[in-house]
Amino acid sequence: MLSDRPAAFDRSTACDRPTGLPRHELEPGHAGGAAAAPLRLVHPPRSFARGFLPDVADVWAYRELLGNLVRKELKVRYKDSVLGFLWTLVRPLLQLFIYAIAIGVFLGQGRAIPDFGVYLFTGLVAWTLFTDVIGGCTGTIVSNAGLVKKVYLPRELFPLSVVGAAVVNFALQLVVLVAAYAVTESWPRPADLPLVPLALAVLVVFGTALGLVLAAANVYLRDVQYLVEIGLLLWFWMTPIVYDWTKVRTNLVDHHGLSWLFQIYLANPMANVVLAFQKALWPGGDTRQGQPFAYDGDLYLRLGVLLLVCTALLWCAQRIFARTQGNFAQEL
Amino acid sequence: MGNPVIRVDGVSKRFTIRKDKSLKERLVNFRRSAAHAEVFWALREVSFELDPATTLALIGHNGSGKSTLLKIIGGILAPTTGTVARRGRLAALLELGAGFHGDLTGRENVYLNASILGLTRAQTARHFDEIVEFSGIEEFIDTQVKFYSSGMHVRLAFAVAVHVDPEIMLIDEVLAVGDEPFQRKCLERIKRFQQEGRTIVLVTHGLDVVHQLCDRAVVLDHGQLVLDGTPVQAVRALRDRYAEAERLAAPEAGGARSVHITDVRVLDTSGAPLRAIDSGGALVLEVDVESAVRREEWVVGIALRNHMDLLVYGTNTRLLGHRPPPLHGRRTARFVLPSLPLVDGQYYVTTAVHPPVGPEWHRLDRTAVFRINSDGGEDGVLHVDPKFEVVEGEGLT
Numbered sequence: 001m002l003s004d005r006p007a008a009f010d011r012s013t014a015c016d017r018p019t020g021l022p023r024h025e026l027e028p029g030h031a032g033g034a035a036a037a038p039l040r041l042v043h044p045p046r047s048f049a050r051g052f053l054p055d056v057a058d059v060w061a062y063r064e065l066l067g068n069l070v071r072k073e074l075k076v077r078y079k080d081s082v083l084g085f086l087w088t089l090v091r092p093l094l095q096l097f098i099y100a101i102a103i104g105v106f107l108g109q110g111r112a113i114p115d116f117g118v119y120l121f122t123g124l125v126a127w128t129l130f131t132d133v134i135g136g137c138t139g140t141i142v143s144n145a146g147l148v149k150k151v152y153l154p155r156e157l158f159p160l161s162v163v164g165a166a167v168v169n170f171a172l173q174l175v176v177l178v179a180a181y182a183v184t185e186s187w188p189r190p191a192d193l194p195l196v197p198l199a200l201a202v203l204v205v206f207g208t209a210l211g212l213v214l215a216a217a218n219v220y221l222r223d224v225q226y227l228v229e230i231g232l233l234l235w236f237w238m239t240p241i242v243y244d245w246t247k248v249r250t251n252l253v254d255h256h257g258l259s260w261l262f263q264i265y266l267a268n269p270m271a272n273v274v275l276a277f278q279k280a281l282w283p284g285g286d287t288r289q290g291q292p293f294a295y296d297g298d299l300y301l302r303l304g305v306l307l308l309v310c311t312a313l314l315w316c317a318q319r320i321f322a323r324t325q326g327n328f329a330q331e332l
Numbered sequence: 333m334g335n336p337v338i339r340v341d342g343v344s345k346r347f348t349i350r351k352d353k354s355l356k357e358r359l360v361n362f363r364r365s366a367a368h369a370e371v372f373w374a375l376r377e378v379s380f381e382l383d384p385a386t387t388l389a390l391i392g393h394n395g396s397g398k399s400t401l402l403k404i405i406g407g408i409l410a411p412t413t414g415t416v417a418r419r420g421r422l423a424a425l426l427e428l429g430a431g432f433h434g435d436l437t438g439r440e441n442v443y444l445n446a447s448i449l450g451l452t453r454a455q456t457a458r459h460f461d462e463i464v465e466f467s468g469i470e471e472f473i474d475t476q477v478k479f480y481s482s483g484m485h486v487r488l489a490f491a492v493a494v495h496v497d498p499e500i501m502l503i504d505e506v507l508a509v510g511d512e513p514f515q516r517k518c519l520e521r522i523k524r525f526q527q528e529g530r531t532i533v534l535v536t537h538g539l540d541v542v543h544q545l546c547d548r549a550v551v552l553d554h555g556q557l558v559l560d561g562t563p564v565q566a567v568r569a570l571r572d573r574y575a576e577a578e579r580l581a582a583p584e585a586g587g588a589r590s591v592h593i594t595d596v597r598v599l600d601t602s603g604a605p606l607r608a609i610d611s612g613g614a615l616v617l618e619v620d621v622e623s624a625v626r627r628e629e630w631v632v633g634i635a636l637r638n639h640m641d642l643l644v645y646g647t648n649t650r651l652l653g654h655r656p657p658p659l660h661g662r663r664t665a666r667f668v669l670p671s672l673p674l675v676d677g678q679y680y681v682t683t684a685v686h687p688p689v690g691p692e693w694h695r696l697d698r699t700a701v702f703r704i705n706s707d708g709g710e711d712g713v714l715h716v717d718p719k720f721e722v723v724e725g726e727g728l729t
Contacts, residue, residue, distance in 0.1 A: 039339065040406045042416040079435040079476075085453045102414055123432060150426040152407040152454065307538055326410030330347060 005219045041327070048319050055322055058154045065153065067168040069161035074168060088169045089176060092128050094123050099242045113293050114245060115284030118180055122281040123241030123274045125177065128197070129170040130207055130270060131232055136162035137211025138218050138228045145332040155325045156318065159215045163208050177281065187285040198303045199276035206269045206310040216324045219331050240278075245291045269310060273303050336381035337500060337531045338405060342401045343376040343414035345400055345555075362617040374400040375555040377414070378507065382548075385529040389542040391562060391570055392552035393577070398535045399504055401552065402426065405533060406502050420499030420531075423449050425490075434478030438469065441477050442492055459495045466517070468490035487514055492520045501525060503534040519545070539567045543640055567641055568698075575697060590624040591693035594662070596683050596700045611674055611706035611715040617667040619683050626660040627687070634667055635682040637698070644674060644713055650688060676706040712721070 047056055059066070074085050078084045099120050104110030135307050137159040141148060144158050174283040218224040240248065245266075252262040265271065279285060285294030340356065349370040374397045382388055390398040403409040405416055406424040431448040433443045442463055446456040456463075464473055467487040469480075503522075522545060525532060536542060542549055542563045549566030551559040551573075559569045599616040600606045609615060618633055633648025649656055649665070656665065679702055684695035705713050 039336070039417050039419045041419060043410055064452055068447045068453075069446050072436065072440075075440065076433055130668070147431050147448065149408065151424060151431065153448060201595045329409050 006152060009283060046322070048323070050320055052315055052318055053152070053319060055156070059156050059160065062154055063090050066157050066160055067162065070164035070168070072162050073165035085172065088172055092121070092124050092173055093176070094113060095124055101122075101156070103191045103236070103242050109243070113186060113284060114287050114290040115186065115282060118184065119244075119278060119282050119284055119290075119293070120178055120179070120242060121180065122277045123171045125170060125238070126203060126277045127171065127239065127241055127270070128294045129166055130203060130273075132166035132169060133163050133180050133204070133207035133211050134214065134228060134232060137208075138168060138214040138225050140211075141215045141219050142222070142332065149332055155328060156212065156321060159208065159211045159321075163204060163211065166207075167204065181283070183332055184283075188281050189286050192280040195276040195280040195299055195303070198300065199273045199280075199305070201268055202303050202306045202310055203273045205307065209310060209314040212314075212317040212321040216321045216328075219328055235268075235270065238265070238268060239274050241274055245271070245275060245295060266297075266302075269306050272299065272306055277301060278304060289321060335384065337420065337529065338382040338418045339416070340380050340401070340405065341415050341417070343375055343378045343401070343404055343411045344373060345397070345409065346412040347374050348374055360710060361478040361501075369589070371411045373555050375404070375411070375552075376554075378552070378557045379414075380550060380557065380560055382531060382533070384531055385526070386548055387526055387532040387546045389546040389549040389566070390535045390552060391537075391539065391566060391576070392548055393570075395554075395560065396552040397555040398629070399426075399554050402504055402533060402535050403501050412635075413675040418500060421450065421497070422502065423493060423498035423505075425493045425505045426502065432477050432485065435476060438473040438488055439478070442473075442488065444491045445489065445510065449493065449584060451496055452499075461598040463488075463491045463495050466494070468514075472511060479606070483511060483514075485487075490514075490518055494518075494525075500531045500533070503532065503536075505535055505537065514523075514712055539570065541639075542567055543571065543642070546584055564640055571641070572697065575695070583706045591627065591630070591659070592622045593683055593685055593686055593694050593696050593699075594618055594622050596681060596696060597700045598681065598700045606702060608705055609672065610705035611676070611704050612671055615669045615672055615702070617669070617681060617683075617687075617700075619665045620662060621659060621665060621685050622662045623659045626658055627657050629688050630656060630685060630693075631658045631688055632665045632685045633683065635684075637680045638674075639678050642713070644679065645669075645672075672704060674704045674706075675710045675715045676704060676710060678703055690721060 028211075078087050081087060096117065100110065100117050104113075104116045104120070110116040140158040140162050141155065147153070147154060148158075214224055214228060248265055249262055252258045253264070276299045278311075279294050279299060282294070284290035343459065349372070378397075378401060391399060392398045400409065402424075404411050405415075406417065406422065406426065408424070408426070431445045433444070436444065441462075442460065443453065443456050446459075446463075447453065451459075464470055467484075467490070468581075469484050470485060472480065472484065477488075480488070522532065526545075532545075533540075534546070546563045549559075549561065550557060551570050553567045553573065559566055588627045595618075597618045598606050599618060600609070601614050601616060603616070606615070618625075619629070619632055619634070621632060623630075631648050631650045633651075634648065635646035636644045638644050647667075656663070680698040681700040681702070682695070682697050683699060684692050686692040
């Protein structure tokens with residue numbers, strides 16, 4: 001019946017592109033109509049074992065968007081607040097203040113450990129980065145439900161944007177640390193500084209792996225975000241941030257002979273990261289008084305092994321995430 | 333053409349609705365978890381192919397699975413079984429401004445949303461002025477989006493979306509927003525997309541849009557593809573389904589079913605049955621109405637629709653100012669249409685009988701058909717028999 005219509009109204013004659021090139025055709029990456037591209041399966045099934053690299057390639061293709069999402073995370077967080085970015089510093093500084101008073105002064109730890117404020121802060125910046133990553137990732141798919149349900153992008157972008165924003169905040173807090181060095185006029189030894197990027201890599205890889213799994217789990221079970229809060233609290237005290245690791249050794253190994261338990265304690269990736277931060281960034285560890293409190297094991301080896309383990313974890317986490325993400329849109 | 337842009341192959345989608353979402357409930361009901369899950373199929377074995385430069389409408393009643401299908405084509409949902417293949421860049425306008433964040437300004441949101449839809453920053457920057465101009469909200473571009481009215485929100489979002497330059501565009505019910513000039517602007521834009529040979533799949537409840545824009549339509553019903561054809565066929569099939577559903581759902585209040593249209597006849601002025609007339613000719617419609625109970629007041633109406641399901645003419649006894657005598661038993665209502673200056677084509681007669689106020693007693697869609705013959709060479713509805721000549725121009729000679 002469409003053929004009843006005169007040719008002028010028949011769209012099939014208008015299918016050819018207009019004589020003048022459409023403006024988009026002139027752009028790189030936009031040229032070529034649909035006919036030029038190959039017919040591709042949408043989400044071809046990727047095997048559990050071999051799907052990692054193609055998925056990473058997908059994320060890489062969206063790297064510019066990832067940058068924009070990180071920027072959005074940062075912009076939105078303190079939008080409309082007078083102090084803006086300064087707020088990122090308030091929480092760690094308050095924590096620092098509380099622990100410095102409660103543990104450093106009241107419990108007398110500050111008399112034993114030199115530069116106790118800096119000691120605390122090196123651990124706290126690492127820990128803040130970790131909680132920002134884990135806490136942020138957990139809720140990220142749920143809080144971006146609007147996008148997840150309406151637009152296709154590799155869903156890994158949401159947790160990754162949280163990681164990106166957390167790393168930027170971490171960098172800001174390092175500025176405070178540098179200021180503290182300037183005030184106390186004691187600078188860390190450059191010899192141990194290579195530990196910092198290594199520890200940071202372990203932290204980010206480990207946090208991302210955990211974050212991916214938790215983000216996916218939270219979609220299916222909203223209890224996860226509350227469990228994460230409790231878990232992080234427990235984890236905080238299992239990491240030598242506000243106390244020093246020698247106390248744990250004294251209690252477990254010397255008093256009770258539980259050296260296997262101490263080894264488990266030291267296997268905690270965050271304990272290693274924090275110990276590395278303290279060793280590299282806490283100038284007090286170089287003084288005679290502070291030396292016992294700096295970890296004496298081979299941190300390079302420990303962190304290297306952890307980095308490998310955490311990379312394997314990240315691989316597993318991404319595969320779990322990829323398996324579950326097909327149903328995100330309907331579960332939200 | 334054998335070179336499809338989208339191929340949907342045996343796609344099914346199963347939804348599992350769990351009633352227990354919290355950990356406690358899961359643990360308590362762990363063993364019975366399967367029993368607590370309710371399974372339903374949003375789509376079953378849907379297959380079709382779409383050639384380049386076509387505009388396809390997915391239509392169906394609420395919950396028929398059309399939005400699910402659109403999301404599967406867009407890759408937002410993964411099908412339970414079956415595959416979807418497609419070529420070229422795709423932009424899904426499932427919800428305008430899905431990526432907008434209220435705390436960011438319009439400008440920031442344009443960049444963010446464009447990158448979500450796949451534009452690079454440099455490309456966005458190049459189209460930025462155009463986008464803002466299209467949206468028509470220049471003054472507010474540096475205001476936070478949370479202060480926008482919903483109309484401004486939609487304008488900006490659509491402006492971004494149409495500048496993404498996709499080869500395939502998925503549109504879900506987004507044309508129903510914005511004021512009329514803006515809607516017209518959107519429609520024009522979509523028509524330009526069509527002219528540029530892009531492929532569009534749209535989900536809509538506005539069946540007029542289907543006629544206006546699409547050259548193919550798929551009707552879904554409870555997840556099954558029931559019809560794949562021209563927009564006219566599809567809209568007609570869907571309207572029949574709606575009518576059927578209404579009839580089934582209608583309460584039999586006040587013995588409504590006791591009033592029936594028993595027959596509709598198309599006749600010429602002498603009373604002989606008629607199949608075709610020349611344009612401008614006369615026509616008589618006779619409608620037999622029967623009622624088991626006595627009805628003091630009743631209205632009978634007719635409507636003529638063309639092959640596009642467009643209402644060409646309609647009237648009823650009340651609009652004509654007639655008050656027919658009480659109805660009891662059988663009556664025949666006769667409408668004489670002295671002149672039908674319509675273009676060549678098939679016309680369908682719909683009749684209905686109803687009280688002056690309240691729901692229809694009985695309606696028959698397209699019960700009779702007749703043809704109007706004219707010389708053709710016309711589009712639209714009216715046959716005007718125009719004259720044409722080229723008038724001698726001045727000045728250029």
